[in-house]
Amino acid sequence: MTTPPPQGQNPFAQPGQQPYGQPQGQAPYPPQGGYPQQPGQPGYPQPGAAPFGAVPPAPPRRKVSFKVIKNVVIVIAVLGVAIGGFIASRDDAKTAAVGDCMHRGSTDDNNPDLEVVDCSSADAQYVVLAKIEGTYSALTAESKCEEKAKDFQYSYTETGDSSDFLLCLKDYAKK
Numbered sequence: 001m002t003t004p005p006p007q008g009q010n011p012f013a014q015p016g017q018q019p020y021g022q023p024q025g026q027a028p029y030p031p032q033g034g035y036p037q038q039p040g041q042p043g044y045p046q047p048g049a050a051p052f053g054a055v056p057p058a059p060p061r062r063k064v065s066f067k068v069i070k071n072v073v074i075v076i077a078v079l080g081v082a083i084g085g086f087i088a089s090r091d092d093a094k095t096a097a098v099g100d101c102m103h104r105g106s107t108d109d110n111n112p113d114l115e116v117v118d119c120s121s122a123d124a125q126y127v128v129l130a131k132i133e134g135t136y137s138a139l140t141a142e143s144k145c146e147e148k149a150k151d152f153q154y155s156y157t158e159t160g161d162s163s164d165f166l167l168c169l170k171d172y173a174k175k
Contacts, residue, residue, distance in 0.1 A: 092114070092115055092116070093114040093115070093116075093156065093158055093167060094158065094163060094165070095116055096114070096116050096128050096131060096167060097128065097131060098128050098129065098130060098131060099127065099128060100116050100119075100127070100128045101116070101117050101118065101119040101121070101124035101125075101126065101127055101128075101172050102114045102115065102116060102117065102124070102125060102126040102127070102128060102167075102169065102172075103115055103116075103117045103121075103123040103124060103125055103126075104125055104126070112156065114126075114156060114167070119172065124172045124174070125171070125172055126154065126169040126170065126171060126172055127169065127170055127171075127172045128167055128168070128169060129145075129148070129149035129151070129152050129168045129169065129170055130145060130148035130149045130152070130166075130167070130168040131165055131166070131167055131168075132144050132145075132148060132165065132166040132168070133163070133164070133165050133166075134164055134165070134166070135157075135159050135164040136157055136166045141155040141157055141166050142155060144166060144168075145166070145168035148168055149168045149170075151170060152168040152169065152170050153169065153170040153171060154168075154169040154170070155167065155168055155169070156169060
């Protein structure tokens with residue numbers, strides 16, 4: 001059985017050594033209140049000086065100019081119009097194909113505003129029997145639709161955009 005070392009002594013210290021971490025020949029701790037400061041040392045108050053150094057001024061804030069704000073608003077407005085136009089044109093008569101169902105958005109016979117709808121929708125009024133590219137008068141539209149779809153009831157022509165076409169339609173019978 002071993003005996004514990006006496007308290008306060010280092011059993012591994014060699015004779016004549018100071019305890020670990022203590023410099024030789026100096027007091028083990030600084031005097032109460034720390035070492036006295038000498039004039040000229042950092043942290044020593046200079047006569048007539050403020051106790052703290054001067055605070056540097058805050059960097060100036062960058063102002064956002066009216067021109068930048070205006071340009072951002074214009075870009076957002078243009079994007080909004082472009083996105084709105086794209087969404088509005090996705091379901092118009094130009095995108096119709098044979099077998100699609102259509103809804104008449106306006107009661108004006110000169111501008112019926114047809115749009116593609118799902119055939120299971122309650123809005124489905126017509127079905128596209130044929131789509132023929134080109135420009136047609138009312139008389140030639142009737143004869144072209146008779147050639148392509150014998151049981152058509154209505155013809156719809158669209159001109160003016162880069163794609164002129166004729167739709168041959170008939171009433172959609174919901175199943």
